[in-house]
Amino acid sequence: MNSLKFFGCVASCVLLNACANQNLSQLGASVLSSTGYVNQEQARGIFSAGDKLVKSQEELTPEQEYYLGRSVSAQVLDRFPPKLDPTKTKYINTVGQSVVLVSDLPETFGGYHFAVIDSSEINAVSAPGGFVYISSGLLKLLPSEDALAAVLAHEVAHVVKRHGVNAISNSHLFSALTDFSKQAASVAASQVSSPVDLGPMTAVFAGSVSGVTEKLLTKGYDRSQEYDADLYAAMLLQRAGYDPRALLEVLTILKSHAGTASGGWFDTHPAPADRIEELEDDFSFPAETAASPARATRFKKIIG
């Protein structure tokens, strides 16, 4: 019975903290000590454990980015199912990995995953944590492995630069994440097996998933972020040994479809002509080199 009362007090502290902005330690200690089972000092010690130890979050951890990316992916794949041809999938993943391994974020929590999605739209998107999707409509237009690498490199750039996560990063999100961790730590420190209410955190999570998904599929990133991703993609292509001019080639192909196609990249990205102009201004392209026959052969064999 006593332990039930104690359990109830701890749970009350947690709930009260979720409803008010009052400091968890002070509030929890007051309620707990009012039971008479522990004194005020002991109670303060129990509840300050989580406060002192757990870091105030200022950014998502790689693990948190991964779970956000999984749910954003669920939204994307709900609308556009993946086309999981094993040979094509492995090829696209290997091209993607060739670019990823020379990036500044070569490993994410759950690893990078590249997949084709079934959509006639000309589109490619990436979710936090390293989920990269290219539409079958865009894949059909690509003339070479270098062009495929260029599209994937642009999406990898958004992951490395955390553009998706930045779209939802704000002080409210980080204070909610910090409070949630401190609640969990405080309950653990009290050595009482009490479930933490997942409702408020699930609501914050759902809002974040919606925010990122809307950016990816409807609103698009800021123009400066897109130009930044193009520039970083050109650098990744060069580092990996691909021809960075393949990105200009992709943008020229998009430009030629700009009058007839709609949706996808045309709704969420700056005009291809503007992107070409920015990229030519900002990146020093190397002298033209002969295309690799080996890459041309395997691209034709696998992608067609």
Add this chain to the structure above:
Amino acid sequence: MRVISLPRIVLCSCFVAAVASIAHAEPAWVQVRESAIRAKPVYYSPGVATIRYGEQLDRLSTEGSWARVRTKTGEGFVPVSSISRDRIVLSVKDISKVGADSADVVLAGKGFSREVEQSYKKENPSLRFDRVDQVERQARASISEVQSFRTSGGLR
């Protein structure tokens, strides 16, 4: 006058270097699910040990985007972005075991986590998480396969 032999000087130097190395080691924690410590600071170098989320390492130095690290099972290089200066605690039950040192603590599995994903799935039962699982289960090339792919395609 007593003469110190060369082997003794070398031995002492090694001892001093080892002590200095230990003194300069900083604690770090693995922040990706799994990675490898590599013999050299390049991706295609052989792995000398596997490291997992939350595992503690000694960070000895930094070479560009690679950190030289040491664990009980091996010494070598990992990407700087794969390790954290924040102490990663895998279970809230272990929070009480954390001593008072300078490292900040990050609780694994809290906030945006598997348990919150489960709660979100319950509220959105029609969302296709099965497709996400399919994408994650796809066969991916190993590092040696990527290296072979790069070589055969004339990539650097």
